[in-house]
Amino acid sequence: MSGSPAVTLVVGEALIDVVHQPSGAVEEHVGGSPLNVAIGLARLGHPAGLAAYLADDRYGELIQRQLAQAEVDLVPGSLGASHTPSAKATLDENGAATYEFDLTWDLPYELPSDFGHFHTGSIAAALQPGATRVADAMLAAREHATVSFDPNPRPTLIGEAHEVRSHLEQLVGYSDVVKASDEDIRWLYGDDADLGQVLALWGQLGPSLVLATRGGDGALVHVTATGETESVAGQQVSVVDTVGAGDSFESGLLSGLLDAGLLGSTDARTRLRAAGRSDLLPAVHRAVQASAITVSRAGANPPTRAELSDVPGRA
Numbered sequence: 001m002s003g004s005p006a007v008t009l010v011v012g013e014a015l016i017d018v019v020h021q022p023s024g025a026v027e028e029h030v031g032g033s034p035l036n037v038a039i040g041l042a043r044l045g046h047p048a049g050l051a052a053y054l055a056d057d058r059y060g061e062l063i064q065r066q067l068a069q070a071e072v073d074l075v076p077g078s079l080g081a082s083h084t085p086s087a088k089a090t091l092d093e094n095g096a097a098t099y100e101f102d103l104t105w106d107l108p109y110e111l112p113s114d115f116g117h118f119h120t121g122s123i124a125a126a127l128q129p130g131a132t133r134v135a136d137a138m139l140a141a142r143e144h145a146t147v148s149f150d151p152n153p154r155p156t157l158i159g160e161a162h163e164v165r166s167h168l169e170q171l172v173g174y175s176d177v178v179k180a181s182d183e184d185i186r187w188l189y190g191d192d193a194d195l196g197q198v199l200a201l202w203g204q205l206g207p208s209l210v211l212a213t214r215g216g217d218g219a220l221v222h223v224t225a226t227g228e229t230e231s232v233a234g235q236q237v238s239v240v241d242t243v244g245a246g247d248s249f250e251s252g253l254l255s256g257l258l259d260a261g262l263l264g265s266t267d268a269r270t271r272l273r274a275a276g277r278s279d280l281l282p283a284v285h286r287a288v289q290a291s292a293i294t295v296s297r298a299g300a301n302p303p304t305r306a307e308l309s310d311v312p313g314r315a
Helices: 033-043 058-070 130-141 161-173 182-189 195-205 245-259 266-274 277-295
Strands: 008-011 015-020 026-031 048-051 086-091 097-102 117-121 146-150 177-181 209-213 219-223 228-232
Touching: 008 033, 008 130, 015 058, 026 033, 026 058, 033 048, 033 058, 033 117, 033 245, 117 130, 117 245, 130 146, 130 161, 146 245, 146 266, 161 182, 161 195, 177 182, 177 245, 182 195, 182 209, 195 209, 195 219, 195 228, 209 245, 209 277, 219 277, 228 277, 245 277
Parallel strands: 008 048, 008 117, 015 086, 117 146, 146 177, 177 209
Antiparallel strands: 015 026, 086 097, 209 219, 219 228
């Protein structure tokens, strides 16, 4: 990793999505929510590293090749698993995916320290034995970096909501920015959960910015410093599939906050805590646009910086 103040360390699973199309066709794609976020950041011009748990087998080689193409560093130690994880993704007629997983998750190696922002979530944050090590790493990262978290729970792997709720809330408390989908929140708190109330609750636990994505309807945004909760509209596009949509939202959000100097260091954390809606909403709009581009094409294929209309190119 480069040691740049803005470099982001993403910790979490990398896997192969074995996608079953409604037509019966089967395709193999590199996936995993944290991997998608790391690649999304790199495509938007932000240096990123990924700490994962895979093997040096055929699937592992596919993952390493895609990371190299995106110029994402794979952290040394990531190739210690017995086999590379995979997920069977079955798409319905509307392009929505359901998943069955074959994976183990652990973090049995030392993480680098030369990063300014730390991101994690999904399976890595909740599946043992690695989940406890991820929580410890989040807490340690706060000493010199900002932290973001996307719960993105996978019930078939991590158990019932009541079994993981308190653990995930602890990780919310370690974070500066938290993004979850409306489906995630309703799984954790029940179908009658009020999104705005949950976001406000999470804000009280520690993060300065908390968001709930709502598919094509955009996002609900809560700013802890002011107590404001605001709805941000989505972009209307023709949906090919929703694979990777939330991850593209996440990388777009982090990109906007990094560019605004609101993530990437402990000084940035201070600025983030004081930020108001006008400081934060441009990053949310970038996230919405990134997600809309991703759902308009097949698979987890996040946009490049040049594809976003709100962002100048980097030198």
